[in-house]
Amino acid sequence: MKIPSNDEILTLLEGLDWQVADDLESDVLEFKPWLKDIKENMTIALEITVCFANHDGGVVVFGVKDRTPGRSMAVTGCRRYNLQMWRSHLYDNIRPRLDGIVVEELPVPEGMLLIVRVPKGTAPLYGTVGGMFKRRVGKSCMPVDPIESQRSRVSQGFLDWTAMPAESVTPGTLDPIEIARAKNVARAFNPKSGLAELPDLEFLMAIKAVDRGQVTRAGLLLLGRADQLESLVPQHLVQYTYEVSDTQLARNDFFRSSLLHILERITEILTGPINPEREVSVGLFKLRIPAFPVDVVREAFLNAVTHRDYAQTGKVLVRHTAREMVLSNPGGFVGGVTPRNILRHEAVTRNPALAEMFQKLGLVETAGIGRRRIFIPLLSFGKRIPRYDTDGFTVVLRLFDGTFDERMAKLVAQWQKDGRDVGLDGLLLLSYLREHAHLDTQVAADLLQVSPDPARDILERYCMAPYSLIERRGKKTGVTYHLQRAVAADLIGKAAYTRIKGIDPLRYREMIREFVSQHGSITNRECRALLQLGESDSARTLAGRYLTRFAQQDGFLIARGKGRSRRYIKKS
Secondary structure (H helix, E strand, O other): OOOOOHHHHHHHHHHHHOOOHHHHOEOOEEEEOOOOOHHHHHHHHHHHHHHHHOOOOEEEEEOEOOOOOOHHHHEOOOOOOOHHHHHHHHHHOEEOOOOOOEEEEEEEOOEEEEEEEEOOOOOOOOEEOOOOOEEEEOOEEEEOOHHHHHHHHHHOOOOOHHHOEOOOOOHHHOOHHHHHHHHHHHHHHOHHHOHHHOOHHHHHHHOOOEEOOEEEHHHHHHHOOHHHHHHHOOOOOEEEEEEOOOOOEEEEEEEOOOHHHHHHHHHHHHOOOOOOEEEEEEOOEEEEEEOOOHHHHHHHHHHHHHHOOOOOOOOEEEEEOOOEEEEEEEOOOOOOOOOOOOOOOOOOOOOHHHHHHHHHHOOOOOOOHHHHHHHHHHHHOOOOOOEEEEOOOEEEEEEEOOOOOHHHHHHHHHHHHOOOOOHHHHHHHHHHHOOOOOEOHHHHHHHHOOOHHHHHHHHHHHHOOOOOOEEEEOOHHHOEEEEOHHHHHHHOOHHHHHHHHHOOHHHHHHHHHHHHHHHOEEEHHHHHHHHOOOOOHHHHHHHHHHHHHHHHOOOOEEEEOOHHHOEEEEOO
8 A cells, every 4th residue: 555645644634523543544554642751652653663664664643643533632733842853763773774764744733743754674674672573464563473573683683593592402412522622622722711621511611602501502503413403403504615617516515513513624625735825935935825715714604604694594605616715694794784894893793602602712803803814814915805795685705816916925925024014904005006006085995994084094104104105196186195116116016117107197188188189089087097097086076177277278178068078179
């Protein structure tokens, strides 16, 4: 049914002299009386907003008694409300966030009605931060099935599935082989903790595999027997494939065993010939560069199984080819994390209990260190920047091997040997500038996942000692950043640096003149591409400045058109 407009609501109200408002309600329209308790009105609005979002959307009209006959008695209007407070309350108390809610006033002769318009949600299920889930059924808001609401809370990161007790599992039924494996992991990765020397039950309690006398689901995932996992956690599945071509699989392994056992198996696979290494000389020592560093893949795998949605069916997939390693897991990002902010956003996990177990064993770090463990080794070896993608239901991480850069690998290795650490930001800048002549503040902001002002501060820091990686050219909006000469000579070679250095404003006039002679005209976009200025707003401004100067001062161009459609033709 179509959601009524404000004019249609006013028309419906005209019929209140011969019917009550309840008769006018539908699956997309609700009338509510205005209560003296302002907070209670907002609570009711929150409940109905969630209810409509989980159906087809709808509109709530406050200030109309739904069961009182006669318009003069039914329409009371609303008083002492704050529109902005209502908007903030609805936005802040619904999870996941629901955009598009409209709170507005509708004047009537009896006073002012308050209208709340709710769009149809795009998430599987919306709820309040307090855990209330309802859905519109006819003219009523009905509670959602508890199992469905729990599944939704798990998917959205409000409920830790891995912290819940594992049904019918006791400490004595866990696999002693897996407990021994976990102790070996603790001995290797967190030796100072002393965990490996504890008796089994104390060890299980120390890593929170047993909590309050009950085995947690996280404990089951790490230490359970294969038959327990298959029976109690059927959605737990990891697939590893190695593709030698688009149509041929060399390996296709399915794992339903404990997570530590799966991690060990994948590590064994990647320490063999399937993951070749190259050796590069850096001074007197040899740098061994694997196609895919095992430590990086281990971190990526742990991220995938820690962040996957265990309320969904599906699998963690590790797809290995000669050019890339792709890891995907069921469940989108939670807590506001996106591919565009993942390097900077505070670490958020869907399964804190499982993450804490990995941390106690020494396999993972806190505070987002794991992302650096993935990015820094790959960038240090001169490989492409890893890429995260999501469709809201699956998170995909791509690790690339196809663009190994020996110059960068040797340069960074020498710096590390000399105790010079350029950090993740520096590696990101170097990775970009070894393939592009320069960047500006906006490009750097996108690359570093910060806003323009912090990006500018970072760029200026890397212009100065002890880094001295880049140098600034230009003024104000036309500022661009380039590799510092000595760094460029090592990273891209002296000839390439000289060639890039030669493309400066002294040559721009002749380059543009030649382009117009060949093609008849030039646009701002074509100018940016020709001069390798980039696609940012500052690049657009700089290109426009050059074209205007060549038209007004040098006089060999004539401007035609306005705005983005403006072209510059050769003056006859």
